[in-house]
Amino acid sequence: MEFQKELDARGLNCPLPILKAKKALAEMTSGEILRVTATDPGSVRDFQAFARQTGNELVGHSENNKEFTFFMKRK
16 A cells, blocks of 8 residues: 555554554645554554544554554545
8 A cells, every 4th residue: 555654663562653653644634644563462453443533544454473554544
């Protein structure tokens, strides 16, 4: 998936991946995609809740080798 900004949150535990994603999204314009890579297993649930609460869209996520990749679309 094409993205405009990337955030490496590997090694960070809740709530840091979400907080860093929130900060990164605030610097982006509407419709742009942020790619986040995280290793915290709780981040799957966290990013789903974050999308519901903020209106930013979780357009995709995957897991590979205990690394989670999320694509968030700025509202």
